[in-house]
Amino acid sequence: MRRFVLIVISLLAVQAAAAQSPTALADSAISAGQPWRASQQLAPLLASPESRTPDVIILAARAAAAWEGWTTVQHLLEHEPWLNLQFDRLGDRLLAEAALADNRNSDALTFALLASTPGDSAREPLEQARRNTLVARAYDRLNQLDSAATWYRRASTLLPELGDWFALRAAAVTADSASRGALYAGIALPAAIPRIAWTEAGARDRTNDFDGAAARYDRLGARVQAIRVRWRGAVTDSARAALATDLAMVLRAPSTSTAEARDALDLILQITPPFTDADRLVVARRAATVIRPQDAVNQFALAAQAAPLSAKDRVIYGSALGALQRWPEAAAQFAGITDPAIAGLAAYYRARALMRGGQQDAVVAALRQVVRRFPRDTAAASTALYLLADLTTDAGSIDSARAYYLKIAARYPSSSQRSHATLLAALIAFAKGKPAVTVRELSRALAAHAVPSEIDAARYWLARASLATGDTATAHSIWRELITKGPDSYYAVRSAARLDTLPWPSFGPDSVPAPDSLNGVFDRATLLDHLGMAPEAKLERDRLAADAHTASDFERVAQAFAAHGFAARASQLGARAVATGLSRDATLWRLIYPMPFATTLDQVAAQEHVDPLLVAAIIRQESAFDPHATSRTNARGLMQVEPTVGRDLARILGFPDFDPALLWIGPVNLVLGIHHFAAALTHYPEVERSVAAYNAGNARVDHWSATPLNGRTVAGDQVRAPVADIDLFVERIPFVETREYVRAIVRNHAVYQMIYGAHP
Numbered sequence: 001m002r003r004f005v006l007i008v009i010s011l012l013a014v015q016a017a018a019a020q021s022p023t024a025l026a027d028s029a030i031s032a033g034q035p036w037r038a039s040q041q042l043a044p045l046l047a048s049p050e051s052r053t054p055d056v057i058i059l060a061a062r063a064a065a066a067w068e069g070w071t072t073v074q075h076l077l078e079h080e081p082w083l084n085l086q087f088d089r090l091g092d093r094l095l096a097e098a099a100l101a102d103n104r105n106s107d108a109l110t111f112a113l114l115a116s117t118p119g120d121s122a123r124e125p126l127e128q129a130r131r132n133t134l135v136a137r138a139y140d141r142l143n144q145l146d147s148a149a150t151w152y153r154r155a156s157t158l159l160p161e162l163g164d165w166f167a168l169r170a171a172a173v174t175a176d177s178a179s180r181g182a183l184y185a186g187i188a189l190p191a192a193i194p195r196i197a198w199t200e201a202g203a204r205d206r207t208n209d210f211d212g213a214a215a216r217y218d219r220l221g222a223r224v225q226a227i228r229v230r231w232r233g234a235v236t237d238s239a240r241a242a243l244a245t246d247l248a249m250v251l252r253a254p255s256t257s258t259a260e261a262r263d264a265l266d267l268i269l270q271i272t273p274p275f276t277d278a279d280r281l282v283v284a285r286r287a288a289t290v291i292r293p294q295d296a297v298n299q300f301a302l303a304a305q306a307a308p309l310s311a312k313d314r315v316i317y318g319s320a321l322g323a324l325q326r327w328p329e330a331a332a333q334f335a336g337i338t339d340p341a342i343a344g345l346a347a348y349y350r351a352r353a354l355m356r357g358g359q360q361d362a363v364v365a366a367l368r369q370v371v372r373r374f375p376r377d378t379a380a381a382s383t384a385l386y387l388l389a390d391l392t393t394d395a396g397s398i399d400s401a402r403a404y405y406l407k408i409a410a411r412y413p414s415s416s417q418r419s420h421a422t423l424l425a426a427l428i429a430f431a432k433g434k435p436a437v438t439v440r441e442l443s444r445a446l447a448a449h450a451v452p453s454e455i456d457a458a459r460y461w462l463a464r465a466s467l468a469t470g471d472t473a474t475a476h477s478i479w480r481e482l483i484t485k486g487p488d489s490y491y492a493v494r495s496a497a498r499l500d501t502l503p504w505p506s507f508g509p510d511s512v513p514a515p516d517s518l519n520g521v522f523d524r525a526t527l528l529d530h531l532g533m534a535p536e537a538k539l540e541r542d543r544l545a546a547d548a549h550t551a552s553d554f555e556r557v558a559q560a561f562a563a564h565g566f567a568a569r570a571s572q573l574g575a576r577a578v579a580t581g582l583s584r585d586a587t588l589w590r591l592i593y594p595m596p597f598a599t600t601l602d603q604v605a606a607q608e609h610v611d612p613l614l615v616a617a618i619i620r621q622e623s624a625f626d627p628h629a630t631s632r633t634n635a636r637g638l639m640q641v642e643p644t645v646g647r648d649l650a651r652i653l654g655f656p657d658f659d660p661a662l663l664w665i666g667p668v669n670l671v672l673g674i675h676h677f678a679a680a681l682t683h684y685p686e687v688e689r690s691v692a693a694y695n696a697g698n699a700r701v702d703h704w705s706a707t708p709l710n711g712r713t714v715a716g717d718q719v720r721a722p723v724a725d726i727d728l729f730v731e732r733i734p735f736v737e738t739r740e741y742v743r744a745i746v747r748n749h750a751v752y753q754m755i756y757g758a759h760p
Contacts, residue, residue: 026059034600035066036668040654046076054082061094067668068661070098075657088123089115096134097532100141109138126530129158133531136169145173145206155531162527164192165536168199175207191521191543192536205229223250224263231271244273251286261290269295277306281313288316291632293323311339315346318353327357344370344380351384364391375411382408382415389421390734394703398711402428409450419454424709427461427731431710435468456482456491457731463495464727487750490743494727496750504754507586518544518560541566545573551582558591567594567625589755593748596625596638600667601674608678613756614687615639615674617748618694621741627666636663639673646672685722688730691745696738704732 020028022045026038042060045051057076064072073094077083083091093115099108112134123131136151149170156166164187171183180203184196201216205225210233217226227246234240250256250264265287275283284299300317303309309317318333334350337343351366370384389404405425408417415421422445429437442462445451451458459478467475479495486492487504496503521540528537541561548557558573574591578584584592595601595616605612622640623629635642641649643660649672650658662668681690683698684705693701705723706714709732714721723729733739 023056023059026063030059030063030066034667035063036655036662036665036671038063039067039069039072039657043654054080054086058087058091061091064657065094065097067659067665068101069657069659070101070661071659072657073098074102084114089117093131093134096131096138100134100137100532103141105138105141109135109142112138125158126527129155130531132158133533137532140169140173143206145175148173159527159531161524162531164189165528165533168192168195168536169533172199172203173206174203189524189540190547191540195539201225208233224260224267227264228267228271231267231273237274241274244275245279247273248275248279248282252282256286258290261286262292265290265292265295277303280306281309284320285313285316288320291323293320296320297324297326311337311342311346315342315349318346318349322349322353322356325356327353331357344374344377347373348380348384348387352387355387364388367391378412378415382412382417382421385412386417386421389424393709393732393734394707396707396711396713398428398432398709409445413450416453419451422451423454423457423461424731426458426465427728428709428711430461430465430468431708431725431728435465438462438465439469439471456485456489460491460494461731464498487754488747490747493747493750504750506753506757507589507755518557522560522564541569545569548573548576551577551580554580555582555588555591559587562591562594567596568623568627570594571620571625586755589751593620593751593755594625595752595756596627597666597670600670604671604674608674610674610678610681611749613752614745614749615670615677616752617745618677618691620748621744627669628664636660637669637673638666639669639677641669641673641676645676649676684720686726686729687749688726688742688746689723692730692733692738692742695741696733696735700735700738704734705729708732 022041026041029035029037029041039060042056042063045056046060057080061073061076064070064076077091077095080091083089083095092111096108096111096115099105099111112131116128116131116135132151132155136148136155139145139148139151152166152170152173156163156170159166167183167187171180174180174183180200184200187193187196197216197220201213201220201222204213204216210229214226214229214233217223217229224247227243227250231240231243234243247264247268251261256264265283268283280299280303284296284303287293287295287299297317297320300309300313300320303313304317314333314337318330321327321330321333331350331353334346334353337346347366347370351363351370354366355363367384367388371381371388374380385404385408389401389408392398392401392404402425405421405428408415408421409425412418422441426438426441426445429435429441439462442451442458442465446455446458446462460482463475463478463482466472466478476499479499482489482492482495483499483501483503484492487496521544525537525540528534528540544557544560548554554573554577558570558577561567561573562570570591571594574588577588578592582588593616595612596619601612601615605615619625619638623638625638627637629638629640630636631640633642636646641663643663646660646663647658650662653671653675655662655668655672663672677690677694680694680698681687683693684690684701689701689705692704702719706719708714708723709728730739730742733742
C-alpha cells in the first residue's frame with residue numbers, strides 16, 4: 001500500500017510539473033527546500049544563449065546559494081551588467097555572501113555595500129537586516145571595527161528579537177571598555193549571557209590588550225587561546241621559549257581534551273614555537289594520540305635529528321608513518337628494537353607494515369618469528385598468531401588456521417584476541433561439518449568464561465551447532481533467551497530469523513509535535529542562520545540541550561529538536577533520556593531511530609529499489625544523522641560520500657556544477673548516497689555482503705567470499721554467487737570495524753522494521 005501511494009504521488013507530481021515552466025518549477029523547488037532540484041531544472045536554460053536571461057540567472061544563483069554552492073554563484077553573477085539595475089540588487093547580496101564564504105573580504109564589502117543601498121521600494125526588515133549584517137561581517141573581517149559596530153547596530157534595529165546577539169557582535173568590535181559594558185548590560189537571553197566573558201576576551205584580543213585578553217582566556221579555561229594572545233605580544237626570545245613550554249605543558253596534561261590538544265597543534269603549525277628536544281617529543285606523542293599523524297611525523301623527524309629516539313617513541317613514530325601509508329619507513333622504525341617491554345609488539349608491527357607495504361613473501365616468516373622470539377608476550381604473540389590464522393585462512397589452509405586459533409585460546413587467556421579466536425576455531429569445525437566439536441568447544445568456553453566479548457555470539461552458534469546435531473530443544477531454548485535482548489542486539493535478530501518469528505511489535509509511522517514553549521528558541525536560531533550567524537544559532541540550540549537534566553527534560557527537548565529537523569540532536573537526547581531512566585516507548589524509539597528527511601529518503605529509495613529502512617540503518621551507523629558529519633578521510637554527510645565519488649555520482653545523475661558542499665545538504669547526500677549504495681547492492685545477493693562492501697570495498701569482500709571458513713576456495717564468477725551460510729561470512733570478516741559495522745546495520749534494520757513496519 002505504501003509503495004502504491006508513493007507511485008500515485010509521483011504521477012500527480014509529474015502531471016503538475018508538466019503544466020509548469022522550468023523557471024516556475026525551479027522557483028517551487030527552492031520554496032520547497034529543494035534548491036539542488038532547481039539547479040538541475042535550470043541547467044538547460046543556462047546552457048542556451050537564447051534562454052539565459054537575467055531572470056534565469058538570478059534564479060539559478062538563488063538556488064546555488066541555498067545549497068551553499070558559492071563558486072557557482074560567483075560564476076553565474078560576477079560579470080553580469082545588470083546587477084545594480086534589476087532584482088533590487090539581489091545579485092550583489094548573493095555575491096557578497098559568496099565572497100565571505102571564500103574569504104574574499106574586500107570583495108564582500110564592495111558587494112555588500114552595493115546590496116545595502118536603498119532600492120526603488122522598501123525592503124522587508126529581514127532582507128535589509130541580512131544585507132546590513134553582510135556589511136558588518138565584511139568590515140569585521142577587515143578589522144574596520146568602528147564601521148562593523150555601526151552596521152551591527154543598524155541590523156539590530158530591524159530585528160530587535162536578535163538584539164542580544166547583535167549587541168555581542170558590536171561589543172566584540174568596540175575598543176572602549178565602557179561602551180562594551182553598556183552593550184553587555186542589556187543582554188538577557190540565557191544563551192547569550194555566558195558569551196559575555198568570551199566576547200570581552202575576544203574584544204581585548206582584537207584591540208591588542210594582550211595581557212587583559214590572556215587573563216580572561218585563562219579564567220575561561222581557554223589555555224590555548226591565552227597562549228596564542230601572549231605569543232602575539234611576546235617580543236623576546238625568552239618569552240617565546242616560555243610560551244613554547246606552556247604549549248608543551250598543555251599537550252602533556254592528561255586533563256587536556258582531544259579538541260584542546262588539536263587546537264594546540266593548529267597553533268603550533270601557525271607559530272612554529274622554539275621547542276626543546278624534550279618538549280618536541282611531548283608534542284609528537286600527543287599528536288599521535290589525537291590522530292594527527294602528519295603532525296606526529298613532523299615532530300618526531302625533527303626530534304630524531306637532535307638525538308636517537310627511544311624504543312617507545314620509535315613505535316609511536318612508526319605507527320604514525322603507517323597511518324600515512326608510509327609502510328617501508330614504518331617497518332624501518334619498528335626494526336631492531338630490543339627493549340624487552342615493547343620488542344615483541346615492535347616486531348609484530350614490523351610484520352604488519354611489511355604486509356601493508358606489499359612484501360607478502362616476508363610476512364608469514366616475520367610473524368612466526370614473533371611467536372618464537374616472544375612466546376611470553378601475550379599482546380605480541382597472540383596478535384601475531386591471529387594474523388597468521390587470517391592469512392592461512394586466505395590461503396585455504398583452514399586446518400592450520402584452526403590450530404593457530406586454538407593456540408591463542410590455550411596459551412593466552414588474557415589476550416584481547418582470545419574470545420573471537422575461540423569462536424572462530426569452533427566455527428571452522430562447524431563449517432567443515434563437525435557440529436559436535438563446535439558444541440563441545442563452545443560449551444566448554446562458555447562454562448569457563450573464556451569468551452567474555454563474544455558471549456552472545458558463542459551462545460548463538462552453540463544453538464546452531466546443537467540443532468545440527470539434532471538437539472532442537474537446546475537450540476530453540478538458547479535462541480528464545482537471546483531474543484529477549486531485543487531488536488538492537490545482532491544475535492537476537494539472528495535468533496528471531498532462525499525461529500522464523502517477529503517477536504517485536506511494529507509501531508507504525510507517527511509524528512511528534514514540537515513543544516510550543518521551545519519554538520521561540522528555534523525561531524531565533526533559524527533567523528540567525530538566515531543572517532549567516534551560525535555560531536550564535538548553535539549556541540541557542542546548545543543551550544536548550546544543556547538546560548535538560550531529567551529524563552523527561554531530555555525527552556521533551558529531543559521532541560523539539562526532532563520537530564525542527566535536527567535528527568542527530570534528537571537521537572542523542574533521546575538516548576540520554578533512556579540512560580537517565582526513561583523506558584523506551586514508541587516515542588523514544590522514534591527519537592533514537594529517526595527517518596531523516598523522510599520524504600526524500602522514501603522517494604529516492606523507491607526510485608532506486610532500495611528499502612528505505614535499510615538506508616536509515618546505514619545512515620545511523622555512518623553519520624548518526626548529522627548532515628554535516630565529516631570523516632578523517634573527508635567523507636561527508638548522512639551517507640558519508642567522498643567528494644571524488646560524489647562528483648562521479650553527480651555527473652551520472654545530472655547535477656550541474658558539482659560542488660563538494662552539496663554533500664552536506666541532507667537530501668542531496670541521500671540522492672547521491674542511495675544511488676551509490678544501490679549499485680553496491682547489485683554486486684552481491686545478500687545485504688550483509690553489500691553492507692560490508694560499502695564499508696570495506698568490493699575487493700575485500702570478494703576476497704573474504706573466496707576464502708570461507710570451510711577451506712574450499714571459491715573462484716571466478718562464484719565469488720559473487722550466493723554464500724551458503726551468510727552468518728559464517730559475517731563471522732569470517734577479519735576487520736573488527738567492518739564486522740561490527742555489518743552487525744550494527746543488521747540490528748539497526750531490525751529496529752527500524754519494528755518502529756516503522758517492515759517495508760515491502
